[in-house]
Amino acid sequence: MSGSVVLLHLAGAVALMLFATRMVKTGVERAYGDVLRHRLRATMRNPIMAVLAGTGLAIALQSSTAVTLLVGSFAGSGIVSGAAGQLAVRGAEIGSALVVKLLTFDLTLLVPLCLITGTVMFMATERRDWRQTGRILVGIGLLILSLEMIGQASEPLRNSQLMPVIINYFSSDSITAYLLAALITWLFQSSIAAVLLMATLAGRGLISPELGVVLILGVNLGSSIIAPMLTRSAGPAVRVVPIGNLLMRGLGSLVMLILFMIVRPHVGFLGATAADQIVNAHILFNVIILLAGLPLAGFVYRASEKIVALGTKPEPAASLDVIELSALNESALDVPSQALANATREVVRVCETVEIMLKRIIELYESADADKIKALAALDDRVDRKHAAIKLYLAKVTKNPLTEDEALRCQELIGACVKLEQVGDIIVRNMLAHVKKKVDRGLEFTDEGWSELCAFHSSVLANARLAFNVLVSRDPETARQLVLEKDRLRDREKETSASHFLRLREGTAKSVETSSIHLDTIRDLKQINSLLASMAYPVLEERGLLTGSRLKAS
Numbered sequence: 015m016s017g018s019v020v021l022l023h024l025a026g027a028v029a030l031m032l033f034a035t036r037m038v039k040t041g042v043e044r045a046y047g048d049v050l051r052h053r054l055r056a057t058m059r060n061p062i063m064a065v066l067a068g069t070g071l072a073i074a075l076q077s078s079t080a081v082t083l084l085v086g087s088f089a090g091s092g093i094v095s096g097a098a099g100q101l102a103v104r105g106a107e108i109g110s111a112l113v114v115k116l117l118t119f120d121l122t123l124l125v126p127l128c129l130i131t132g133t134v135m136f137m138a139t140e141r142r143d144w145r146q147t148g149r150i151l152v153g154i155g156l157l158i159l160s161l162e163m164i165g166q167a168s169e170p171l172r173n174s175q176l177m178p179v180i181i182n183y184f185s186s187d188s189i190t191a192y193l194l195a196a197l198i199t200w201l202f203q204s205s206i207a208a209v210l211l212m213a214t215l216a217g218r219g220l221i222s223p224e225l226g227v228v229l230i231l232g233v234n235l236g237s238s239i240i241a242p243m244l245t246r247s248a249g250p251a252v253r254v255v256p257i258g259n260l261l262m263r264g265l266g267s268l269v270m271l272i273l274f275m276i277v278r279p280h281v282g283f284l285g286a287t288a289a290d291q292i293v294n295a296h297i298l299f300n301v302i303i304l305l306a307g308l309p310l311a312g313f314v315y316r317a318s319e320k321i322v323a324l325g326t327k328p329e330p331a332a333s334l335d336v337i338e339l340s341a342l343n344e345s346a347l348d349v350p351s352q353a354l355a356n357a358t359r360e361v362v363r364v365c366e367t368v369e370i371m372l373k374r375i376i377e378l379y380e381s382a383d384a385d386k387i388k389a390l391a392a393l394d395d396r397v398d399r400k401h402a403a404i405k406l407y408l409a410k411v412t413k414n415p416l417t418e419d420e421a422l423r424c425q426e427l428i429g430a431c432v433k434l435e436q437v438g439d440i441i442v443r444n445m446l447a448h449v450k451k452k453v454d455r456g457l458e459f460t461d462e463g464w465s466e467l468c469a470f471h472s473s474v475l476a477n478a479r480l481a482f483n484v485l486v487s488r489d490p491e492t493a494r495q496l497v498l499e500k501d502r503l504r505d506r507e508k509e510t511s512a513s514h515f516l517r518l519r520e521g522t523a524k525s526v527e528t529s530s531i532h533l534d535t536i537r538d539l540k541q542i543n544s545l546l547a548s549m550a551y552p553v554l555e556e557r558g559l560l561t562g563s564r565l566k567a568s
Contacts, residue, residue, distance in 0.1 A: 072109030128155030195232025
């Protein structure tokens with residue numbers, strides 16, 4: 015077999031491994047994402063529980079990067095503390111390393127079982143949770159199969175005359191090998207996939223244990239770079255946790271590389287085979303980083319904040335106001351399809367403004383001044399102006415003959431615009447009043463109460479984005495998910511209210527002082543969520559998936 019064919023087979027096997035890893039991650043996120051996020055928020059108040067929560071979530075999602083991004087968003091919203099976020103990420107790295115260890119065992123028999131069971135579950139039912147479980151099983155089967163394919167595809171390389179030359183070069187140049195492993199991991203966007211590839215090649219005798227340890231350190235550098243790169247356009251608060259992970263894991267791998275090059279320790283104690291030694295080295299490195307990170311979590315988070323602040327230009331409140339453009343082209347009124355497309359574009363801009371308002375209002379609860387309050391009120395004025403303009407434009411559209419679909423779309427856009435205007439009013443007339451009351455009286459929430467409010471707000475914000483997507487895509491699956499989230503939020507409201515009343519019974523002073531603000535804010539957010547969820551009803555009604563305001567049973 016020629017070298018090019020061998021490399022082609024190897025590339026195909028690696029591609030299947032990356033696809034399978036992504037498939038498992040997607041299935042878990044769709045089936046259990048909200049439950050996992052809720053559990054993560056609930057368990058991160060204790061340092062040990064934060065580590066365990068990160069470990070469990072990384073095992074479920076097959077990705078420490080996904081956990082880093084999730085925890086970063088929580089820390090950015092004030093839902094969890096920065097130190098707890100750092101510890102959760104440390105646990106996530108352990109979790110992803112344990113996944114690699116599990117997949118190095120002989121799981122050949124699971125391939126047909128997972129593929130058959132997963133395919134049947136995915137194709138035999140329309141239930142979302144069953145289908146996603148089927149997707150997960152198929153992904154696991156393909157992942158194990160891809161590892162077998164990598165082993166088979168790399169077998170001819172053992173007899174290659176060029177391969178020993180390449181291995182010897184990298185064995186004598188640890189820095190190049192380290193950087194190459196980091197690059198491969200960044201390209202894969204997965205440390206699990208990178209370590210599995212190297213362990214499989216080591217199992218075939220293509221990589222020595224000593225070189226494998228160097229490559230593993232490079233993998234950890236590459237993995238620590240992924241999240242900061244993905245969040246480089248996000249807000250400063252969201253970028254802090256990924257930067258902290260880069261400081262701990264990236265710099266940690268560099269320090270360990272230097273020590274390894276100086277001491278050149280014997281690695282036989284790590285396992286009986288080269289593959290075991292590489293995987294166990296990966297686990298050991300992350301355990302060391304975890305132990306070092308326990309006392310340093312707060313310090314690393316503060317250092318990360320300073321690093322992020324260095325590259326961030328402060329934005330004045332006035333920057334919320336941008337130049338207003340209009341997509342409502344009067345010359346297109348005679349062509350209803352184009353006019354409706356114009357109206358859709360304009361409604362999307364209203365969605366963007368409402369999303370900004372919803373994101374900024376929770377920030378005002380923590381830190382408000384006259385300029386920020388004035389800027390938020392100005393955004394509501396913009397929503398009102400666009401709402402009036404869109405309704406007038408669509409009224410002109412209806413003067414022309416419309417098809418049934420065009421007439422329904424016109425009504426849908428008008429309804430969405432009305433709901434968005436109502437959301438803006440709730441934010442400015444109700445929630446902004448709570449902010450002013452809190453500031454004027456100098457009140458403070460309890461840590462538990464503030465965390466609950468932030469978590470509830472994050473759920474509503476996530477549902478708002480779903481609603482805006484439904485408005486544009488009219489995707490029934492997304493619409494269904496949005497209505498299901500409405501029911502879940504109702505349960506969270508009960509939990510939050512129960513926790514608040516428990517604090518009241520205990521006589522917590524801050525809870526007593528902020529009780530009305532806390533409960534009214536939860537009520538307002540729930541009302542906003544209901545308005546946004548109702549934007550999915552036209553899509554579901556059109557497909558016969560709705561009875562009243564309830565989803566039909568699947």
